[in-house]
Amino acid sequence: MRLHALTGDDPRDVLRTLRGALHGAGPALGLGLVGEPPSEVPAGTAVVMTTSGSTGVPKSVVLSRDALISSAMATADRIGSGAWLLALPAAYVAGLQVLVRALVADREPAVLSGRFTPEAFASAALTMTSSSGGRPVPTYTSLVPAQLNRLLDAAETDPAVGKALRSFERILVGGQALPTAALERAEAAGVRLVRTYGATETSGGCVYDGAALRGVSVRVFAGEVQIAGPTLAEGYLGEPDRTAAVFAVDRDGTRWYRTGDAGLIDDALLRIHGRIDNVIVSGGINISLDRVEKAVRSVPGLASAVVVGVDDARWGEVPVVVASRGEALRRSESVQFEEARGVVADRIGAHARPARLVLVDEVPLLPSGKPDREAIRAAVASLH
Structure with a gap:
């Protein structure tokens, strides 16, 4: 299968190529690739995305159409479907999945262009109002904690920012742990948050508020959090040894992604408490x-x-x-x-x-x- 490597992260370019890749009509999308990209990738590949990974060293993760779509459908199953606002870089998995969810919902995503500011976010969010069959279409977005904190700060003096935050049916927050103080501030402001956990290797967030999405399995093995299910990546492009080391296969054939995170399952909910590395x-x-x-x-x-x-x-x-x-x-x-x-x-x-x-x-x-x-x-x- 051909690979179309993008040198930039313009959301319009990403969306255009991603649309064809998910439909199976176009080449696979390459994002952030280091060095000379290959001209061919495994059949079924939708995206090859370079990530710093748990070692801080770049590696190219191969994500199939099935994995990305399974992730988007599992998210819709948990929080509902609707219109999505892209407020993250499209070259990161959390931003990419915003676009995938929009395409799976058959809706054009709203895109926050240029530098992220509370004013720009509020303007984009408050123009997303629409209806279908006489009912309002729910809106969603995804943020990292630093963005959320900035928006909450701005909302204290700018009513439009607070209104924009409250307009979303759900706001996914991931990329790192959300401090308790930020969660409490958001709840007090009427913002509906979902804390997400995942990685590029799991097609983005696959555990929401401690509970795995439909089809996803989570275990803690020898103190390490491991994940299985249809959202897993195929592995690392051109690195079979690293793929075999990180994606372990049980005797029963179940394939587990070794996250490198230390954690425990308490009351059926996953709790992360640091890195093994x-x-x-x-x-x-x-x-x-x-x-x-x-x-x-x-x-x-x-x-x-x-x-x-x-x-x-x-x-x-x-x-x-x-x-x-x-x-x-x-x-x-x-x-x-x-x-x-x-x-x-x-x-x-x-x-x-x-x-x-x-x-x-x-x-x-x-x-x-x-x-x-x-x-x-x-x-x-x-x-x-």
Whole structure:
């Protein structure tokens, strides 16, 4: 099957190619591909999407038509069907699925063009009013927590933003954990939220408010959250070994996606409590703390620094550099911090820049001599 790789993320271009891919009439859609894309992909492929994944290293996820459509139909089964507003980048799976849901519902999606602002969001949302058979058509959208917080802040002084938020039948929020304070603010403002959990490998969110969507199975095996069902990706393009390692097959033939998340099932609801690996999700983007730490340690005076992830009201989690005061003060603290941010931006990207530099008298160590990351993380969190 042919692959049409887009170099940009213009929603109109994505929608045009996606429409043909889902109908089986056009080439598969390639988004964010790194290097020279292949001309052919497996039959049945609708989208090949590059993601930073749980390791922070790019990988190309192969999503079939059946997986994407199954996800959209399961969402409609849970929250209803209607008109969708795209307020996320179309090149990310959460944005892509907004377009898929709209196409499956046979409705043209509304698109928030340009830079995301509360004013632009309100304007787009309040023009979506329509009816069918004399009944209002429900509207839906999908956001990340940082967007939601910004909208809730704006709603306090701009009634139009509050009205826009309340106009949606449901607003899906995912990409990272939603802080309890934000959930309570939204509920107090009359906003109907659904917290979603999933990954590119599961065609986006597949667990809503802790409960798996129709057809999706969730288990916690050896402390790791694993997912099965019709929404799973085919694997990673051109990487059979990685595919086999991440998509495990049981003796009974059930195929499970190993999320890398630690969690538990409590009262039939899935609860996530961190990563098995050393990765955080900040503003909906996976950041490998190992890669950030390696970059930071190249800065003079920070050779033994440790990078941990801490909770942040806006971004969910952010990287924080912790270093020994005795080592770090050989140079100006502010200079070191800015150099660390610059190095990380150059090597990984601006999204991974540390939020703070914290100096301590002594970095806690384990008996093995390795940094005690849990103690360091707790100490940084206590500073709030």
